[in-house]
Amino acid sequence: DGGITQSPKYLFRKEGQNVTLSCEQNLNHDAMYWYRQDPGQGLRLIYYSQIVNDFQKGDIAEGYSVSREKKESFPLTVTSAQKNPTAFYLCASSATGNPRDYGYTFGSGTRLTVV
């Protein structure tokens, strides 16, 4: 079955470490997105990519980095510069570069905790 796979499901990071969250999709979607969700808050956009080898900053890109070397993959690195990285991270994709028509398909998320 087609879908989006995020790994790991749970991730623990020590202060000062960089960690990379994986996001892979086999839906043949062009656009991919990374969101962060904090308790009681809405989803906030970190980065998005509408085509391979191109990506744009979202509303809260500071302390994060991404790459889009393959259509299927859009990994997110949480760097030590991110001051409050504990959150639920969600990866999504859309059928075309325009999610207006089809909405998003989400992965099951990664819960990152700083210890």
Added chain:
Amino acid sequence: RKEVEQDPGPFNVPEGATVAFNCTYSNSASQSFFWYRQDCRKEPKLLMSVYSSGNEDGRFTAQLNRASQYISLLIRDSKLSDSATYLCVVSPFGNEKLTFGTGTRLTIIP
């Protein structure tokens, strides 16, 4: 003013009742609207798109009021399985990114 605003609830509703909640958006040029459902500690899932003429999917009805800039979701004959957080989602014109509301929490009581 937030781009998308929802009453956070919680709405505690007896099983079988009808419940409705609204969402307001600030950008009058917004073009696309959706309702997503998010279960506790899970990812959001598309519930339904919202069309200008209003649309229905089983027990769920979504409506758009462009003049007042709000969308609504009506759930009839509510089931225990409807307990979730409902996210209002808007796509501004010319902007490929969806903007999510903070969600309305609904609990159906037996």
